Each structure stands twice: as structure tokens, then as C-alpha cells.
Amino acid sequence: MKNRISLGYGSGGRLTRDLIKDLFLKNFDNPLLSKLSDSAVFDLHGEKVAVTTDSYVINPIFFPGGDIGKLSVCGTVNDLAVVGAAPLYITLGMIIEEGFPYKDLENITASIKNAAEGIGIKVITGDTKVTEKGKTDGIYINTTGIGVVDTDIKLGMDKIEKGDKIILSGNIGDHGIAVLSKREGFKFESDIESDCAPLNTLIYSAIRAGRIKFMRDPTRGGLAAVLNEITEEGNFEITVKEEEIPVDDRVMGACSILGLDPVYIANEGKVVMVVKPDDAAKILSAVRRDPLGANAAIIGEVTDSKGNSVYLETIYGSLRRIDMPLEDPLPRIC
């Protein structure tokens, strides 16, 4: 019996997916929504248009490597990029708490401007609301992204086959650990920075280098959530090798101190690609040529065309099942 919404329902794991399927999908079901894709892609007068929306409630709003402004641009752009879309425009909805420092709002706005200019997109409409003191925790931001997809780009979980390789674009866990460190005041705080970054250029080069079947950015719930979404939706088995998954030593250290597993920690500048085996090496070099993909690796493959599990081959050679997280271990991470 579900009486109340817990924090876990917003954490991108099993609870979030259950809420979406049991309530939202049941009420709004249509062919575009039911794909549960990062962006909806549809035909509009001969153009393939991509639309996505995301709300940012991160705590703290300023963290090593970024802030809520940069995040609200990059996160949305990345959801466009993973469906193969070139980002064009974003909208900006701000919900601000009474008493919020004007200077902080200026800094957040400057971050949004810098991020948008760097990507080459424009903020084309927005909304501003202010709530009474205590009714919002500082500021929340919603952005909607609009992009276009080249007609020759064909991505989808239905394209995935046994033998396809899994490419991860770099180190996992930086964002989650950076935000948590700042929030909790841990002393490894100054060392680890969020990976918050726009992936559209990296992804564009990768698409041109070889056949990519499917992509998703491992944000809330981390690498584990994305791999499980693929195996569950597509009815596949995936095996990844622990020794191939890039993790910064400092993140690994922080995770062991805190009892966390980096495969469940959120990222904001990484992408998981399922690619045609013959093209994997070419795609990997294209990704590595981008500074954001310098540590990219082929971390595993689709090992069976049935089943729906994700396995991790440990450095000792044993197989460990990686389950879909019930909830992200760290709430309000994006």
C-alpha cells in the first residue's frame, strides 16, 4: 500500500520507474512516451525533432566542478545528445525561495549563459516563480531541450544484438562523490570535481565513427541503472568487466570509506554506448579523441539475447549480479 511519496521515488532507480509505469504511463500512455526514452523523437514536417525536460533540485546548488545552472543546461543537452539530436534551444523555468541571495542568482545565470554559449544553444523562453521563505530549498530549475536528429541516425534498444560491445566514455562516480562531499563537508571535498559537461560534441563524433545502436547517460542510479534499463527493456544479458570500468582512485577511496559502490553513483558527463562489435574500436578512438572521453573504455558486451540480468566479472574472475538500484543512494544529486 503506497501512502506517501518517499525521497526514493525521485532517485531514478526502481521506485522511480515503478511510479512512472504504474501512474504516469498508465494515464498518459502513447507510443512516444511509452519508449521511456531520454528524449521523445517525432516527425514534424519532415524534420525529426527531439524534446526532453528535466528538473534540477540539487543540494548544494554550488558544488566542485559546477552549479545548478551549468547542470540544468548540460543535463538536458545530454538527454538530447543520447538520442542523436543536435541541441538547438532550451527553456528555463526557475522556482526561487523568498530571500534567495541576488548575487547567487546572478552567478547561476552566468553559468547558464556560459554553458549555453559553449554548446551553441539559446534560451528561448522561461518562467520565474517565487515561493514564501521555507517553501523551496533555495532554487529549483526546470529546463526543456529541443533538438533535431539527422534522418540517417537510427538508435533504439530494439537494434541491440548479442555480441554488441558496451563503451563507457570515462570515469564513473565523480559527480555523486563531489556533490556528497560538499554537502556533508567531508575532507576529500576539495579533490574531487563533478564531471558535469555537455556531451553533444563527443557523441556527434562517435556517431560519425561507426554504428551505435543505443546510448544513455548514466545519471541517477549510475552505470548500474542504465545497464539494467537496457537489459530489462530489451530482454538481454550484459556482462561488464570490473577491471575495464574506469574509476578515479580518489572516488574509489571515498566509496570504500562511505560503503558505496561506484556503479550506483550518479554521473553528469558520461555516456554508455551499445555498439556494433566490428565498429567498437573505431568508435572508442573517436570518443577518446574528445577531452571528455579521454578515459573511455570498452567495458563489456551483450552476452545473451535473452534473460534480463547485468553481470559484473570481478577482478578475481567471479561473476556478480548487478541489480537495478531500488533508489539512488544519494538523494537530490541532480
Ligand code: MG
Ligand atoms: Mg538521461
